[in-house]
Amino acid sequence: xxxxxxxxxxxxxxxxxxxxxxxxxxxxxxxxxxxxxxxxxxxxxxxxxxxxxxxxxxxxxxxxxxxxxxxxxxxxxxxxxxxxxxxxxxxxxxxxxxxxxxxxxxxxxxxxx
Amino acid sequence: xxxxxxxxxxxxxxxxxxxxxxxxxxxxxxxxxxxxxxxxxxxxxxxxxxxxxxxxxxxxxxxxxxxxxxxxxxxxxxxxxxxxxxxxxxxxxxxxxxxxxxxxxxxxxxx
Numbered sequence: 001x002x003x004x005x006x007x008x009x010x011x012x013x014x015x016x017x018x019x020x021x022x023x024x025x026x027x028x029x030x031x032x033x034x035x036x037x038x039x040x041x042x043x044x045x046x047x048x049x050x051x052x053x054x055x056x057x058x059x060x061x062x063x064x065x066x067x068x069x070x071x072x073x074x075x076x077x078x079x080x081x082x083x084x085x086x087x088x089x090x091x092x093x094x095x096x097x098x099x100x101x102x103x104x105x106x107x108x109x110x111x112x113x
Numbered sequence: 114x115x116x117x118x119x120x121x122x123x124x125x126x127x128x129x130x131x132x133x134x135x136x137x138x139x140x141x142x143x144x145x146x147x148x149x150x151x152x153x154x155x156x157x158x159x160x161x162x163x164x165x166x167x168x169x170x171x172x173x174x175x176x177x178x179x180x181x182x183x184x185x186x187x188x189x190x191x192x193x194x195x196x197x198x199x200x201x202x203x204x205x206x207x208x209x210x211x212x213x214x215x216x217x218x219x220x221x222x223x224x
Contacts, residue, residue, distance in 0.1 A: 006156070034212065043200075044157070044214040093156050095212065102212050104156030 002028050004096050006105025013084055013112055021079045021108045023094030028103075029074035030096035035067070038091040038107075050077050084112040115140045115203040122219040125195075131188040133218050135201030138182040145206050146177060148186045150197040151217070157200065160186065191222045 003026040013019050023033060031052050036044040048064075050056040050071035058064045066088075068080040077096075081088055089112045094105040118136040125131040137146065147162040161168055161175045163184075168175045174187040188195055200217040204210070 004156075036214075043198075043216050044151075046211060046213055049211055091154070095156075101159060101162075104158070106156050107154065109154070 002096075002098050002100040002103040004094065004103045004105040006094050006108055008108060009106060010109040011111070013110070015085055015112055016083055018080055018082045019084055019110060021081075021092055021094070021110075023077045023079070023096065023105050025075045025096040025098060025103070028096075028098035028100070030077075030098050031074060032097045033071055033077040034095040034097075034102075035069060035077075035079050036093040036095065038093060044093060047079075081110065084110070086112045088112050115144055117201045117203055117215050119199075119201055119215065119218045121216065122221070124221050124223060125188075125191045127193060127222050127224050128190055131191040131195065131220055131222070133186040133188075133199050133201075133220060134183065135186070136183045137201070137203045140181050140203050141205075143205050144203050146175065146181075146184045147202040147204065148173070148175065149200045149202065149214075150195075151200070152194075152197040157214075160199075162206075191220075193222050193224060196220060196222045 005024045007022050033050050035047045038044045047062045048056045048058045050069045052071050052074050056069035071077040093107045095102050115137050148160040149157040151157045163175045177184045198217040198219050200214050
């Protein structure tokens with residue numbers, strides 16, 4: 001089946017620094033990828049939709065200058081959390097859409113200290 | 114996408130069938146019912162989907178009522194590893210459109 005690889009699985013960074021999270025579709029091409037954020041005991045919240053070769057579409061309330069999304073190829077999308085703060089600590093999950101439907105990465109636990 | 118309503122939590126004994134309900138009374142004719150689950154600290158996993166006929170795969174069965182206003186996901190022989198949050202999502206099966214999650218049902222399988 002379709003596989004989505006997400007790295008890193010966890011990261012700790014200092015406040016004010018930037019962190020990049022990668023999402024790769026390993027065995028299929030994904031014209032559309034999605035980024036979610038999940039706080040403890042809450043559901044997944046869609047942050048943005050990215051289409052290969054075009055600008056991402058952000059959900060209401062998500063700062064596009066803070067959460068930079070790049071979808072430069074059909075198999076890779078990246079999320080960069082810029083100038084991270086402790087309130088950005090969360091579980092970030094990517095998803096890629098292919099012929100088999102939506103496949104999710106295993107998530108990235110970000111802790112900002 | 115149509116709104117769904119699920120109980121916040123359910124318990125099930127190991128080895129027994131787990132029946133997870135979902136109400137989607139505003140579902141449109143071209144909307145499918147999808148089920149995903151999320152085991153703690155992992156990404157969601159696709160389980161099954163259907164339009165109006167009952168569906169079965171190696172993981173589960175999906176029973177959709179004739180009026181399509183509700184459905185039930187059935188795990189025939191629940192194991193401890195089935196403990197997870199189960200999400201029922203109703204949406205048009207359009208290519209690449211947004212997939213949004215509700216609160217889901219926390220299923221706990223007890224030994």
